[in-house]
Amino acid sequence: MPDRAMKELRKFVVPEVIVGTDARLLAGRYVAHFGARRVMVVTDSQVVDQPWFTGIIDSIRQLDKEVELFTDVTENPKDYEVMLGSELFLANECDLIVAVGGGSPMDCAKGIGIVSTNGGHILDYEGVDEVHLPGPPLICIPTTAGTSADVSQFAIIVDTQTHVKKAIISKKVVPDLALIDPVPLLTMPPYLTACTGMDALTHAIEAAVSNARSELTDVHALEAVHLVTENLEAAVQPERTLGTMRNMMMGSLHAGFAFSNASLGAVHALAHSLGGLLDLAHGECNGILLEHLIFLNYPHAVSQFQHLSRQMKLPMEAANDDQLRRQLVQAVSALRQRVGIPDTLPAVTVTPGQIDKMAESALQDPCMVTNPKKLTKAEVVTIYEKLFHPQG
Ligand SMILES: [Fe+2]
Structure with missing residues (x-):
């Protein structure tokens, strides 16, 4: 039965996407398609040491394009990293960005694109639709299966004055092209795989119960829940296969299509605040918080949570709402x-x-707006306290 959310107008924005083994090696060809001459590759110090990385750079240089490597990006990208990258982008007269890595390099690359084109400071663009001019062409090559910054309208940057993560949400930060390649996932450490996988699951679940969801986002959110819950456990094992990692990458991609357009919810609002203050890994924060918010949100989106439970193949017969809620948690x-x-x-x-x-700061986070339940400050404080002072 259609509800109010389904009757409202909804838009759906995604970039061009190429999926498949070795898709990353198409970077050079697309740099040429965009007519670029000097490329800034934004990545981090771990990625540049990976065996599959050099093929990306080679594919660009083989077509006589110059490459400026920018690796000064840390986990939870900081405002000053974006500003430094923007200075270098302009000083070196770059005209295209290729971001390679997890969410941090990709979000930093989005920030560099914004500032190099619009001027000012990256934090001037916090909020929804505050970016006026599109940045230079942006090609993203995700190397984790979770963040989905490669397809999303989000960039999350830490304000280092306040230690708060600021969300920049705009169609202008949707990349032009995402090269979705499972090969880099095979070198991910297991704990990173686990954390980024729980991030993808959180994207899917929050999108599926968001106040801004639609028929289009539901399809992707539900497929993402299926793929991530079926494959995440195998993906953290030493004997994981390329097929398993491809499924994880597809799960992350579907989750990205969903949340980029339906937005997120309280898990991300609390995770941004937690990760920003304490500089913790984003996926780890989401993974720890998710079950608490499912429990609180369940009565406010019962039918959507039941769809999610079916995707996870949980038994639905002969159970009342409260039993189904506890079973999903x-x-x-x-x-x-x-x-x-x-x-x-x-x-x-x-x-x-x-x-x-x-x-x-969690209550002020833009992701809180689309959470199905309006949380009180006391509820948020109680959840945080459970993370540091477990109740047994
Ligand atoms: Fe996330």
């Missing part, structure tokens, strides 16, 4: 445990003041 919790993500952050100490600050 337990299934997500069990998956998190099986892939090695903890349920708390015991090594991290926080003060009540920091929890209060995190709760305040």
Whole structure:
């Protein structure tokens, strides 16, 4: 039965996407298609050491294009990294960006594109539709199966003055091309695979219950839940196959199509605040938070959560809403445990003041707007406290 969300106008924006083994090696050909002469490759210091990386650079240089390598990107990309990259982009007269890596290099590359074209400071563009001019052509080559920055309208940048992650949400940051190649996933450490996989699952679940979801986003969200829950456990094993990693990459891609257009929810709002203040891995934060928000949100999106449960092949017969709610929470919790993500952050100490600050900024996060339940500050504080002071 169509609900109110389904009757409203919805848009659906995705970039050109090429999927398949060795798709990354098409980078050079597409640089030529865009007519670029000098390419800034934005990546990080781990990616450049990977065996599959040189083929990307070679594919560009073989076509007589110059390459400026920018690797000064850290996990949770910082505002000053974006500003430095923009200076170098302009100083070297680059005319196209290729981002290679997980969410951090891709978000940093989006920021570099924004500032090099629009001027000012990257944080001037925080919020929804604040970017006026499109940046230079952007080709993304994701090397993790989770972030989906390669297809999304989001760029998340840390404000290093306040240690808060700022969301820039705009059609102008959707890349021009995503080369979706499973080969880089085979060298991902298992814990990174687990965290990025839980990030993808969170994207799919939050998109599926978002107040801004649509028929188009639902299709992708549900397929993503199926692919990620079927493959994540195998993806963290030493004997993982290219086929398994391709399924994870496709799961992440479908989740990206869904959340980029339906937006996200409270898991990401709380994760941005948590990861920004304490500089924690984004996927780890989502993985730890997800089950708590499913429990709180369930009564506010019952039919959508039941669709998700069916995608996870959970038994639906002879169970009431409360039993189905607990069953879904337990299934997500069990998956998190099986892939090695903890349920708390015991090594991290926080003060009540920091929890209060995190709760305040989570409530202000743009992702909170589309959460099916309007959370109170007390509820947010209670969730954060469980991460640091488990109740047994
Ligand atoms: Fe995410």
